[in-house]
Each structure stands twice: as structure tokens, then as C-alpha cells.
Amino acid sequence: MADLHLTQVRKCFGNVDIIKGIDLAIRHGEFIVFVGPSGCGKSTLLRMIAGLEEISSGEITIGGRVVNDLPPKERSIAMVFQSYALFPHMTVRDNIAFGLTIAGEPRKEIDAKVADAARILKLDALLDRKPSQLSGGQRQRVAIGRAIVRNPDVFLFDEPLSNLDAALRVNTRAEIAKLHRDLGATMIYVTHDQVEAMTLADRIAVLDGGVVRQFGAPMDLYRYPDNLFVAGFIGSPKMNFIPVKALSVSADTITLNAEGLDALTVAAKGAEILPGTALTLGIRPEHITISHGATPRHQGSVVLLERLGHQIFIEVATLGGHSVTALIDGEEEVELGHTVGLTYDASKCHLFDKNADSLRL
Amino acid sequence: MSYIKRDRRAAWYMLAPALLMIGVFIVLPFLMSVILSFTDQRLVPNPNVPTSFIGWRNYVRLAEDGDFLNAFWRTATFTILVVPLQSVMGLGAALLINTKLPMRNLFRGIYFLPTVISMVVVSVIWSSLYQREGFFNYAVTALSFGAVQPIDWLQNPYTAMPALVLLSAWQGFPFQMVVYLAGLQGISQELYEAARIEGANRWQEFWHVTMPGLRNTHILVAITTTIFAFKLFTQVQLLTQGGPSSVTDTLVRVMYMQGFRQGKVGVGAAAAVVFFLLVLGISLVQRLLVKEERAIQ
Ligand SMILES: Nc1ncnc2c1ncn2[C@@H]1O[C@H](COP(=O)(O)OP(=O)(O)OP(=O)(O)O)[C@@H](O)[C@H]1O
Ligand SMILES: [Mg+2]
Numbered sequence: 001m002a003d004l005h006l007t008q009v010r011k012c013f014g015n016v017d018i019i020k021g022i023d024l025a026i027r028h029g030e031f032i033v034f035v036g037p038s039g040c041g042k043s044t045l046l047r048m049i050a051g052l053e054e055i056s057s058g059e060i061t062i063g064g065r066v067v068n069d070l071p072p073k074e075r076s077i078a079m080v081f082q083s084y085a086l087f088p089h090m091t092v093r094d095n096i097a098f099g100l101t102i103a104g105e106p107r108k109e110i111d112a113k114v115a116d117a118a119r120i121l122k123l124d125a126l127l128d129r130k131p132s133q134l135s136g137g138q139r140q141r142v143a144i145g146r147a148i149v150r151n152p153d154v155f156l157f158d159e160p161l162s163n164l165d166a167a168l169r170v171n172t173r174a175e176i177a178k179l180h181r182d183l184g185a186t187m188i189y190v191t192h193d194q195v196e197a198m199t200l201a202d203r204i205a206v207l208d209g210g211v212v213r214q215f216g217a218p219m220d221l222y223r224y225p226d227n228l229f230v231a232g233f234i235g236s237p238k239m240n241f242i243p244v245k246a247l248s249v250s251a252d253t254i255t256l257n258a259e260g261l262d263a264l265t266v267a268a269k270g271a272e273i274l275p276g277t278a279l280t281l282g283i284r285p286e287h288i289t290i291s292h293g294a295t296p297r298h299q300g301s302v303v304l305l306e307r308l309g310h311q312i313f314i315e316v317a318t319l320g321g322h323s324v325t326a327l328i329d330g331e332e333e334v335e336l337g338h339t340v341g342l343t344y345d346a347s348k349c350h351l352f353d354k355n356a357d358s359l360r361l
Numbered sequence: 362m363s364y365i366k367r368d369r370r371a372a373w374y375m376l377a378p379a380l381l382m383i384g385v386f387i388v389l390p391f392l393m394s395v396i397l398s399f400t401d402q403r404l405v406p407n408p409n410v411p412t413s414f415i416g417w418r419n420y421v422r423l424a425e426d427g428d429f430l431n432a433f434w435r436t437a438t439f440t441i442l443v444v445p446l447q448s449v450m451g452l453g454a455a456l457l458i459n460t461k462l463p464m465r466n467l468f469r470g471i472y473f474l475p476t477v478i479s480m481v482v483v484s485v486i487w488s489s490l491y492q493r494e495g496f497f498n499y500a501v502t503a504l505s506f507g508a509v510q511p512i513d514w515l516q517n518p519y520t521a522m523p524a525l526v527l528l529s530a531w532q533g534f535p536f537q538m539v540v541y542l543a544g545l546q547g548i549s550q551e552l553y554e555a556a557r558i559e560g561a562n563r564w565q566e567f568w569h570v571t572m573p574g575l576r577n578t579h580i581l582v583a584i585t586t587t588i589f590a591f592k593l594f595t596q597v598q599l600l601t602q603g604g605p606s607s608v609t610d611t612l613v614r615v616m617y618m619q620g621f622r623q624g625k626v627g628v629g630a631a632a633a634v635v636f637f638l639l640v641l642g643i644s645l646v647q648r649l650l651v652k653e654e655r656a657i658q
Contacts, residue, residue: 050558051557051558052554052557052558071557072557072558072560073557073558073559073560073561077558078558078559079554079555079558081551081554081555083549083551085549085551085552085554085555086555087552087555087556087569087570087573088573088574089573089576090573098556098559098561098569099559099560102559102560102561102565102569103560146555146559150559
């Protein structure tokens, strides 16, 4: 079993801290995605697991074994690079067989394993070509083939789809998901594309500035973001953030308002919040509707309107001077310039304190 | 369309100075040597015997001339010895300074020094190293505990050529080093990382990533070094004058002796043309090899 544990893992380049103490416990067979904005340290963390980057402090264990000082080949990992990193002078066959060949495995076994991998990845017909004679998607599959023949415990992917076009990306994404189901190996996948993260992951680690902001199942991150960063990062179109004031509080509710916004009561940890405190209200565009009755409303005028067919995407400039985006029913009768009232589904509202932490119960 | 024409004209304007220089200092002299090689032109013309065309006689004379053939083989021997040595030295030095060693920039500068120093100066320094009381004899005597007697490295027919090879390789290798360094830096770092992930050790990385990645660089280095080696002259003229017993005589020295010492400009020019064709042949081989590589990639 190849559980993977990171304990207070840190990395500094010179005196710049890049990875600032990361703890993760990854179970055998999980598909984990590291997601985060550019420069947050995703690749660095992956390369530390791979053994390509030294660990400044902390501990990484794979299958219970501390691997801090082990070279990559003794960690039972394989890695797929963003630019594929295929050996240009070798055929597809030799590329896939490379690790086995230099490990001195018998020719017969190598051939069998390469044939297996080629069948899984539909590379049978391409085995004698050079990488330069392949398309981007085919190269990607060769790189994956090179990883799977060694049957490692952990697969590492660093933005493997970013050089592919949109259609191929969707296909390959599905293939990687299938591969994970078939092989049952642990996979760690780096991306800054949240769609890839949401669709592939068993659990997502959202990284920002060298720390894990939240680690959990995709829908948990979507439904229950721990902080403003995760709330804003997961979900598309982005969650709206509206500055509000607490009117009255109880242990498990907060009633709030803002200019142009009728009083709204949200289930939240109110115990430590004083009335009058400034908070941030988070509401996703898809949880906003146009109000026709007397439900709590936020008023403003429509400044942008895009009809998507089954839905309408609108941007509303509110009286308080904020802009709120909403995805509303495609049949709603709204026009540019109209004054509308927006209704926020109170059960889908998020409240964040001044430290950007969620006040979820 | 017209802007393409304008661009073209601008291109020609920019090329003109270089073309003019190449024309005056390379193409014209070469054409003149081709013409001269078919005449009996002398360095100091005899007013009583006018210069006349003599057809292929100069070439025939070269073909029958023992000195010229000897010089050809000596030059070839020198080339065969010096090219691998110099290339390996260049590659070795490039590998060393391409690592993340501290002070690698200092080493880069130091390694490059020999090439910056004039071959004349290098020859003078090495001639003292090769002397009876010089460094090499001291080293050989010390290492063999006195069993080997001092050798006159440059006067001994067996050691004169190797001595020249060593000196030339030392003076010339920084050029190969720089070319190899550029080649090394063109190899993607990810390939090394992929090789490490796959379990390659340093040696396997070298054979499976570095060497194939340097294929075109190898060809370039081999060809340019060969051409440089064929031009061997300065060291020989300064240190051995072709001796002892002509074992270090070279093509360029024959050209020089024929044209300027014996005043037979026509024969010298013919030798120069033959030399040119040799070098041209070597360059064509390079082009063929490199083209083949492009077709693969
Ligand atoms: N070798 C290095 N020396 C110094 N700084 C480095 C080095 N490698 C990475 N960094 C820095 O570490 C930070 C994280 O880099 P990393 O490549 O891990 O980001 P990333 O999250 O993978 O970003 P991207 O999505 O753009 O690939 C960046 O600020 C980068 O400049
Ligand atoms: Mg990255």
C-alpha cells in the first residue's frame, strides 16, 4: 500500500520561502489534484515528492518509508512532464521501455510490458516512430506509457494537458480518469484549471502562496469553502463577494444588511461576532434569482447581459456601488438598464470574517 | 507585393558591405589563385621569360612531388590525432563548467585563455616545456624514477608529431569547449529529469541524453576541427620547420615554401586549390550528415 504523507514540508530557494509547511495525508489509490494560481508552488511540491527537488525541512513518506533522501528511482514513483520530455532520438518503443531497459530487465518481459502499455494507450501502430512524428496527444500518451510500464505506486502529473487543444484535452482527461480506475494507483495531478481539478479529483488541495488553503472532495470545496481564497478560486463564474454589516447575531445565525440590500439571515457562527461588524457575504451567481415578491432583495441596475439560452448571465450594479453577477433562468424578462431585485438563497450564502475565514457552523 | 520588393532591396543594402569584403578579400584572391595555378607565374617575375599558361602542369607536378604527398599524409596524421583529442578535451571541459560548481565562471575564463593567446606565444612557451631541461622531461624522469632519459621531444622523429598534437589540442580546445557548451545548454533539462525519474544514473544520463542531444554539435565540432587541423602551419614553422626528416611537414607549409621560398607562385597556387577542394569536400560531408539528421527529426 502506498499511502503518501507530507509532514510540515518546506522548501526555500536561497532565503525565499516557497513551500511554507505543508501537511497532507494521501491514501493509497486516491486521485489528488493540486490546484492554485501560477507561482503558488504546485510544481515545486510535486517535484519534491518526485525527488527532483530537495526538501528543506519536514518529511515525506511513501508507503511508510521516509523518502526525503532517496533518489527518484527508489521512491516507486513515475512522472509525466508538461512538455512530455520524450527522448527525441528513441522510438516510441524505446521511450516506453527506457526505465525497464536501464534497470536491466530481460528483453522478453520488457517487450510484453511495452505491448501491454501500447494496447492500453492505443499506441500499437506507432511503436516504431520517433516522437517528432507524433501529434501532441500521441506524445502525451507515450509519456504516460513510459510511466505505467514501471508499475509505480504513485503517478505524478505536472499540467499534462496544458499543451493540448481543447477537444483533445477533454478526451485525454477522460482517458486519465479511466487509467486511474484501471490501475488503482495513487495519482497526484497538478493543474491550474479548476475544471480538470473538479472532474478528476477524489480530493483537491488548493494551494496559495506555498500553503494548503483547503484539502477536500471537489463538491465539499464548492459547497463549503473554508476561506475567501478557496471560495473565489473554485467555481466558475466566480463567487460574488459583497461587503456587509452584521445587524444582529445569535449563536447560530447572523442577520446582515448592506446599502440596497434588505436584511438577510444566514446560518453562521455568530457567537464571537458583535453587531455592527463588517463581514463579507459570498454568493455564487448560480444561487441568485430575480425576485418578484417581497423576499429579501438586493437592488441594482443591469449593466451587462449575455443570453446563453437556458440561462442568462447578468451583471448588476447595486445601490451600494458593488457589482454582482448572476446566472438566472433563461426565460426571465430582463433588459439592459432595467432595475432589478436579486434574491440570494440564504442556505447557499457564505459569510467570511475579517480574516477571510468562513463563519460556517 | 511592393513592400516585399522594398524589404528585399533593404536586405541587399545591408548585405552589401559584407559581400564587398568577402568579394575583395576571399573570392577574388581565390579566383586569382585558380588562374595562377594554371600558369608558371614566379614570385619575382623574370623580365626575359614572360608568364604563360601551362595547363595542368602544376597539378601534375604536385601529384608527382614526394614532398607534397608526404605533407598530405603528415597533415592527415596530425588531423586524425588532434581532432579526437581536442574534441574530447573540449567536451570534458564543457561538461565540467556546465555543472553548478561554485566559481564556474572563473573556470570558464581560465579554460578559454589558451585560445586567446596567440599561437606564436603558445609555441614559444611550449618549446621551453619541450626542451631537454624542460617540464616534460622533468616529469618523465621523475615519474619513471630516472629510468627514462630526457628526450628531445621536437627533434625526435617519433615524438615530434605527438608533441605538436598535444600543444595544438591544448591551444585549440577552448573553441570546441564553447561550441559544446552551447550544445549542452540546448538540451532540455526536463530530459535529464525524466531520465532520473526512470532510474538512470549519471553515466546512463550521459549516454542516453547528453550524447544523442549533442549529435549535431559533434558533427559541427568534428568538421570545423578537421578544417582547422588541415591548416596546421604556425606551430610547425616556429618549432620544427617541418623536421625532423620532414615528419612534421604540412600542406600549408608546402604551399608557403613553394610560393614564397622557392618563388613558384603557380605551384603554390595549385596546392592552395587542391587544399580548397579538400576542405570543401569536408564541409559537404558535414552538410549531408546534418541534413540527414533534420530529416529524422
Ligand atoms: N529553482 C528555483 N529557484 C528559485 N525560485 C524558484 C525555483 N523554482 C521555482 N521557484 C519559485 O517558486 C515559486 C513556485 O514555483 P512553481 O513552479 O512551483 O509554481 P507553480 O505553482 O507550478 O506555477 P505554474 O502554474 O506557473 O506552473 C515561483 O515563485 C518560482 O519563481
Ligand atoms: Mg508549474
